[in-house]
Amino acid sequence: HQSRLKLVDLRGNDLREVPNAVLNPPAEQLSARARINGVTQLEDNRFEADLWRSLDAFWVRVAADHPELAAQALPGAFRLDGHIPEIAMVRRMYPDKDVQTAKAYWNAMDDATQKALPDRMQKFDLMAAQLERYVQSSSTANVQTRQRVQQVARSLKECWLNDSLTTLKLPKGRGPLPALEADFSHVRSLEMNNIAWSDAGDRFLSSFTHLKKLSITQSDLGRLPASVEHMQQLTHLDLSNNRIALDEHTTNVITGLHQLSDLNLSGNPLDGIPDFTDMSGLEYLRLRNTEI
Numbered sequence: 001h002q003s004r005l006k007l008v009d010l011r012g013n014d015l016r017e018v019p020n021a022v023l024n025p026p027a028e029q030l031s032a033r034a035r036i037n038g039v040t041q042l043e044d045n046r047f048e049a050d051l052w053r054s055l056d057a058f059w060v061r062v063a064a065d066h067p068e069l070a071a072q073a074l075p076g077a078f079r080l081d082g083h084i085p086e087i088a089m090v091r092r093m094y095p096d097k098d099v100q101t102a103k104a105y106w107n108a109m110d111d112a113t114q115k116a117l118p119d120r121m122q123k124f125d126l127m128a129a130q131l132e133r134y135v136q137s138s139s140t141a142n143v144q145t146r147q148r149v150q151q152v153a154r155s156l157k158e159c160w161l162n163d164s165l166t167t168l169k170l171p172k173g174r175g176p177l178p179a180l181e182a183d184f185s186h187v188r189s190l191e192m193n194n195i196a197w198s199d200a201g202d203r204f205l206s207s208f209t210h211l212k213k214l215s216i217t218q219s220d221l222g223r224l225p226a227s228v229e230h231m232q233q234l235t236h237l238d239l240s241n242n243r244i245a246l247d248e249h250t251t252n253v254i255t256g257l258h259q260l261s262d263l264n265l266s267g268n269p270l271d272g273i274p275d276f277t278d279m280s281g282l283e284y285l286r287l288r289n290t291e292i
Contacts (some may be wrong), residue, residue: 003032008040008072015045023054031069034062040074043082052080052087056103086114086271089121093161127160129183134178148173151160167191177204188212194220202226217241229253234260240286241267246274255279265290 001156025033026219028160037058055078063070081087081099090102095288097105105222106114131153138149151171159168160182168184169191184207196202197219205227213236214228221242228237234257244250244265251274254263261281265274266288 003035005036005039008088010045011041012044015042016047018051018054019045019269021031021292023058027065030062031066034066034069034073036046037078038069040078041074041076042078043076047080049085052084055079061220066173074199086117093121123183124160127180128157130180130182132195133178134176138175144173145175148175153178156180156182159187170195179199179203180207182207185209191215192219197221206230212236224250224253229256232257232259236260236262238262238264240264241269244268244270246270248273251275278290 022033022037042055058078059070059073062067076082084099084103086106087099087102090106091097091099094102094105109117135149135153138146141149149257151173152175155168155170156178159165163186166187167189168187169173170193172193174194174196176196176198177200180203187208188211190208190211190213192215195216196218202225205225208227209230210233211231212233213237214231215236216225217238218241221239221244224239224244228234237254237257237260245268246265254260254274255278256275258279259281260279262284263276263279263282264286266286268290270287270290270292274287278286
């Protein structure tokens with residue numbers, strides 16, 4: 001006969017394990033066990049940290065064989081959703097994910113990615129703290145600047161979390177860059193316009209180690225950012241409408257970018273005719289309004 005139980009509350013006890021007969025009943029007993037487990041609360045006991053996987057496996061089995069019973073289970077019944085360190089880490093990085101979505105995200109990871117998650121979480125916390133200081137530093141600025149800083153922080157966080165996002169275009173608007181130390185090696189194209197350039201800009205750029213396209217325009221750049229010298233994969237470099245003058249060092253750095261095929265220095269007071277004849281791969285050279 002079917003169980004008439006509506007609630008079995010075992011929360012807040014000293015339970016350390018769930019019997020295998022309860023977790024893995026034979027097929028002929030699964031529906032009866034699902035009705036009982038579906039009203040059983042287990043939170044706040046002393047179970048092993050990975051028990052949640054076995055509980056989830058039980059409900060996967062029930063959903064496949066008796067979907068109506070899985071749907072009827074009380075919210076959180078026979079689960080440990082509030083005590084899963086791995087899922088808590090996922091949700092800290094992705095607060096829009098609910099518990100079940102975070103579990104699905106975790107389960108889709110391979111073993112190496114799962115093992116690397118605590119280290120990734122530490123790096124995320126470091127970046128989040130740096131971005132929080134960046135946002136707080138603009139607290140006395142005008143509304144437009146504060147809004148842009150918040151948009152930049154959101155864009156960077158989303159980009160860092162999404163390894164498949166290879167293009168990053170920062171929001172337009174006058175404002176500073178964060179003094180950020182993070183791994184953005186998955187980004188191949190970085191576009192910035194109307195930046196209030198400072199030393200933080202060089203530190204920021206050093207996080208983008210595999211760029212193929214870099215655009216920094218209308219940003220009052222008075223010199224070539226130091227990080228550019230190390231961007232040997234660059235094929236496109238747009239530094240138009242800044243204040244860059246070509247000295248020997250700057251010319252040497254640019255000519256040392258052997259993969260470069262598109263160079264735009266228009267709108268800079270170059271004050272001389274640059275010699276880029278050694279750049280055999282260069283296809284497009286834009287030097288409009290450069291005072292040469």
